[in-house]
Amino acid sequence: MIGIFDSGVGGMTVARAIEHICPGYPLIYFGDIARTPYGSKSPETIIEYSKRNTDFLLNHGATVIVIACNSAASTASDALRSHYTVPVLDVITPATRKAAAVTRNKRIGVIGTRATVRSKVYTKGIQAINADCTVISQACPLLVPLVEEGWLNKRETKMILRRYLHPLKRRQIDTLVLGCTHYPLLSTLIQPRIGKRVQLIDSSVEVARYLKEFLDNTPDINNKLLKQKMDSRFFVSDSTAPVRQLADRIFGRTIHLEKVDA
Ligand code: DGL
Numbered sequence: 001m002i003g004i005f006d007s008g009v010g011g012m013t014v015a016r017a018i019e020h021i022c023p024g025y026p027l028i029y030f031g032d033i034a035r036t037p038y039g040s041k042s043p044e045t046i047i048e049y050s051k052r053n054t055d056f057l058l059n060h061g062a063t064v065i066v067i068a069c070n071s072a073a074s075t076a077s078d079a080l081r082s083h084y085t086v087p088v089l090d091v092i093t094p095a096t097r098k099a100a101a102v103t104r105n106k107r108i109g110v111i112g113t114r115a116t117v118r119s120k121v122y123t124k125g126i127q128a129i130n131a132d133c134t135v136i137s138q139a140c141p142l143l144v145p146l147v148e149e150g151w152l153n154k155r156e157t158k159m160i161l162r163r164y165l166h167p168l169k170r171r172q173i174d175t176l177v178l179g180c181t182h183y184p185l186l187s188t189l190i191q192p193r194i195g196k197r198v199q200l201i202d203s204s205v206e207v208a209r210y211l212k213e214f215l216d217n218t219p220d221i222n223n224k225l226l227k228q229k230m231d232s233r234f235f236v237s238d239s240t241a242p243v244r245q246l247a248d249r250i251f252g253r254t255i256h257l258e259k260v261d262a
Contacts, residue, residue, distance in 0.1 A: 005030045005054070006031050007069050008037070008182070010144065013184045019232075022212050025215075032236075033237055035049055035237065038113070063086060065087070068181050071115040087218070089207060095179065097125075099175050100129035106130065108175045109176040113140070117138070146160070152185055161186065178201065179203060181204050187202065
């Protein structure tokens with residue numbers, strides 16, 4: 001199974017993109033709702049939680065891991081890759097490549113959690129591809145709780161977004177990386193506030209495309225996954241009404257969330 005984890009429901013935007021771009025593969029998802037948000041936690045804690053999540057997915061049959069959380073990917077990717085032998089794909093690398101490829105004026109904005117912005121992974125990754133790029137990052141710590149609460153179209157959410165996006169707009173970016181898997185749920189609010197000429201890069205879609213490329217180039221893993229005739233499963237470490245509603249909304253169908261003590 002393709003194992004996917006996030007600190008909450010945001011990673012379901014990755015699972016949904018994987019379902020569209022790589023149909024027919026069984027998924028196993030773990031959302032660590034009980035400990036979300038990761039973005040405001042220390043690197044040690046994020047690494048510890050990420051290992052715990054990976055162990056859970058491996059114990060339930062995952063053969064590939066997708067870190068569907070920018071906060072975890074920015075902080076724990078190296079630790080996971082050196083600790084486990086299974087392939088570990090992260091949500092950041094593909095979005096970095098895409099942003100560096102599509103920018104015309106070489107001014108790229110990144111929005112993410114505090115952990116992601118603190119790690120500077122997007123800045124380093126984009127500038128490693130093209131040293132002429134200027135990367136302007138903005139931490140948006142209030143957005144994850146608003147999304148988890150289902151406040152996707154509230155006046156307060158719009159106000160906060162305007163405030164976060166203003167400095168990026170002033171710096172005339174032409175590309176904006178949604179560096180958190182919760183943010184695609186706000187993209188229809190983000191686009192008009194940042195300007196319609198700014199291209200949004202959805203890290204969820206980019207990692208799904210990257211996974212497809214990976215599976216096409218790794219036939220042994222691909223064949224093994226295709227032979228597994230299992231249904232996808234969605235686990236969470238806590239289950240609340242807003243979380244269940246959001247999960248259904250992301251997929252456009254009823255998602256059965258299995259609560260576990262992980
Ligand atoms: N979905 C996570 C991300 O992509 C953010 C949630 C969190 O900070 O826990 O960074």
